[in-house]
Amino acid sequence: MHYPEVSFDERMATVEFRVGERAHITVDSDVCRSCTTKDCVHACPAGLFVPTTDGGILFNYEQCFECGTCYQVCNAEGAITWTYPAGGDGVVFRKG
Amino acid sequence: MPDDTMTADAVVVGAGPAGAAAALELARAGRNVVLVERGAYPGAKNVYGGVVYGRILDEVVPQWWTEVPVQRWVTRRATMVMTPTQALTVDYRTSAWDHSPYNGMTIYRGDFDTWLAGKAVAAGAQLVTSTVVTALLRDAAGRVTGVRTDRPGGDIHAKVVIACDGVNSFLAKEAGLLPRTSPEHTTLGVKEILALPREVIDERFGLVGDEGLDIEMLGCTSGIPGGGFLYTNLDTVSVGVVVGLTGLAAAKTRPEELIARVKAHPGVAPYLRGAELKEYSAHLIPEGGYRAMPRLAIDGMLVAGDAASMCLAAGLWLEGVNFAIGAGLAAGQTAAEAIAAGDTSARGLAGYRRRMEASFVLADHKRYRNAADIVLADRMQREYPGLICDFVEQVFTVTNPTPKIGMIREFFRAVRRNHVQLRSLARDGWRALRAFR
Numbered sequence: 110m111h112y113p114e115v116s117f118d119e120r121m122a123t124v125e126f127r128v129g130e131r132a133h134i135t136v137d138s139d140v141c142r143s144c145t146t147k148d149c150v151h152a153c154p155a156g157l158f159v160p161t162t163d164g165g166i167l168f169n170y171e172q173c174f175e176c177g178t179c180y181q182v183c184n185a186e187g188a189i190t191w192t193y194p195a196g197g198d199g200v201v202f203r204k205g
Numbered sequence: 206m207p208d209d210t211m212t213a214d215a216v217v218v219g220a221g222p223a224g225a226a227a228a229l230e231l232a233r234a235g236r237n238v239v240l241v242e243r244g245a246y247p248g249a250k251n252v253y254g255g256v257v258y259g260r261i262l263d264e265v266v267p268q269w270w271t272e273v274p275v276q277r278w279v280t281r282r283a284t285m286v287m288t289p290t291q292a293l294t295v296d297y298r299t300s301a302w303d304h305s306p307y308n309g310m311t312i313y314r315g316d317f318d319t320w321l322a323g324k325a326v327a328a329g330a331q332l333v334t335s336t337v338v339t340a341l342l343r344d345a346a347g348r349v350t351g352v353r354t355d356r357p358g359g360d361i362h363a364k365v366v367i368a369c370d371g372v373n374s375f376l377a378k379e380a381g382l383l384p385r386t387s388p389e390h391t392t393l394g395v396k397e398i399l400a401l402p403r404e405v406i407d408e409r410f411g412l413v414g415d416e417g418l419d420i421e422m423l424g425c426t427s428g429i430p431g432g433g434f435l436y437t438n439l440d441t442v443s444v445g446v447v448v449g450l451t452g453l454a455a456a457k458t459r460p461e462e463l464i465a466r467v468k469a470h471p472g473v474a475p476y477l478r479g480a481e482l483k484e485y486s487a488h489l490i491p492e493g494g495y496r497a498m499p500r501l502a503i504d505g506m507l508v509a510g511d512a513a514s515m516c517l518a519a520g521l522w523l524e525g526v527n528f529a530i531g532a533g534l535a536a537g538q539t540a541a542e543a544i545a546a547g548d549t550s551a552r553g554l555a556g557y558r559r560r561m562e563a564s565f566v567l568a569d570h571k572r573y574r575n576a577a578d579i580v581l582a583d584r585m586q587r588e589y590p591g592l593i594c595d596f597v598e599q600v601f602t603v604t605n606p607t608p609k610i611g612m613i614r615e616f617f618r619a620v621r622r623n624h625v626q627l628r629s630l631a632r633d634g635w636r637a638l639r640a641f642r
Contacts, residue, residue: 154460197245
C-alpha cells in the first residue's frame with residue numbers, strides 16, 4: 110500500500126512560523142564552495158539549504174525548526190553560524 | 206519584565222520539563238526564581254517521540270493523573286522488528302496500566318509543558334516567555350552570576366543559574382562543558398502528527414476509551430542507525446523516525462523520505478489509511494547518555510535535562526521527559542539548599558550529582574551506559590532484523606509435502622542466508638546480555 114505523499118511545501122505549511130526580521134542562521138558560502146559533501150542539504154528536515162551552481166549554498170531561515178542538525182553535520186567550522194531567533198520568534202509547535 | 210536589571214535567587218533557563226521542575230522546587234523552598242523561556246509558551250519549541258512516564262510526577266503533584274493534559278494512557282507497548290517487506294511484532298498489553306497510578310501516557314508538548322510550568326508559577330516562580338538567554342554573566346573569578354537576555358537591559362543576576370536550555374545548550378557550551386558539536390552522540394527525530402477520527406483509531410488499534418498504543422520499530426530506517434515509532438493520541442496518530450546524524454549525513458537520504466518509507470511499510474500502512482497530516486516536526490535528541498554527560502555543577506551553575514544529555518536511549522527504554530523532570534527536581538532542591546547555606550560554588554552544589562546518583566536519573570544511565578551502542582551498532586541495524594524476520598517466516602511457512610526441518614536447523618539456515626557470522630552473533634549476544642543486565 111502506498112499513499113500519495115503531501116508535497117514538501119504542503120508539509121511545511123502544517124507548521125507555524127513567526128518569522129523574525131533577523132536571520133538566525135548565516136552561511137559563509139566561501140567555505141561551502143570547498144565542501145564536497147554538503148551534508149546540510151540532505152539532512153536539514155526543513156530543506157532550508159540549496160546548493161547553487163557555483164558550488165555555494167543558498168539558504169533561508171524562515172521555516173527553520175531550530176533543531177540544530179545543519180551545524181551539527183557541517184564538517185567545516187565556521188561555515189554555518191547558528192543562534193536562536195529572537196524571543197517569541199521562529200517555530201511554534203502547536204502539538205509537538 | 207522591567208527594563209532594568211533584575212536580581213533573583215535563581216534563574217532557570219528553559220521552561221521545558223527540567224526547567225519547570227527546577228523552578229517548582231525553588232519556589233516551593235520560598236526562593237525568588239525566574240523561569241526564562243524563549244518560546245511564546247512552554248513547549249512551543251519542544252518535540253518528543255512517544256511516551257511520558259508519569260511516576261516521577263508523584264513528586265510534583267499528588268494524583269497528577271486527575272489533571273494532567275493527557276491524550277491517551279498507554280496500555281499496549283509493542284516492538285516491531287522489520288525489513289522492507291516483513292515485520293515481527295512483540296505486543297504487550299496490560300490492564301494494569303489503564304487505571305491510576307498509571308504507567309505511561311501520550312501528550313502534546315504544548316499542553317504538557319505549559320501545565321508543568323504552571324505548577325512552578327502557582328508555587329511562586331516568575332515565568333518570562335518570548336525571551337532568549339544570550340549569554341552567561343560571570344564575575345572576575347569566572348563564576349556564573351546570572352544571564353544576559355535579548356531584552357533591552359535584560360540582565361538577570363542570580364546566585365544560581367540552572368541551564369535547562371535543551372539539546373543545543375548554548376549555555377553549557379559557553380561554559381565549556383559541552384563540545385560545539387557532537388554528531389556521533391546526537392540523533393534527529395522527525396515526526397508527523399496525522400489526524401484520524403477517534404473511533405477509527407480505537408478500532409484500528411484495538412483500543413477502548415482513553416487507552417493508547419506505543420510501537421517502537423527496529424529495521425525501518427534503510428540501514429541508517431536509528432529506529433521508528435508510532436503512537437496514538439486521542440484523535441491523531443504520531444509516526445516518525447529517529448536517526449543518528451552521522452549516518453543520516455552519510456546516507457544522503459531526506460528525513461521526510463524515511464518517514465514516508467515507514468508509513469508505506471505493509472505492517473504500518475493499514476493503520477494510517479486516509480490520515481491527514483496535521484503537523485510535521487523535527488528535533489535533536491542527545492543520545493550519548495552517561496558517557497557523554499558534561500560536568501553537572503560548576504561555580505554558580507547547574508545543568509539539567511537534554512542540556513546534560515539525560516535522554517535514556519537504551520533500546521527497550523526510550524525515556525527523556527521523566528529524566529528531565531527528575532534532574533530538574535534534584536537541581537532545584539540542591540540550588541535551594543545551597544542558597545540557604547550561602548555557598549553556591551561547585552562544591553556547594555555538589556549535592557546535585559549525589560542526589561541523582563541515588564535516584565533513577567544517574568543510576569539508570571550508569572547501568573545502561575553501553576546499551577545505545579548495541580542498539581545502534583551496524584549488525585543490529587542492518588543484519589539482525591532480516592535474520593529474525595527470515596527465521597520467523599521460515600518457521601511459519603508450511604512447506605508440505607517437504608517435512609519440517611526443526612527450529613535449530615531453520616535458525617542456522619537463516620543465519621547463513623543472511624550472511625551473518627555466527628561468531629559475531631555470539632559476541633553481540635553476550636555484549637547485549639551484559640549491556641542490559
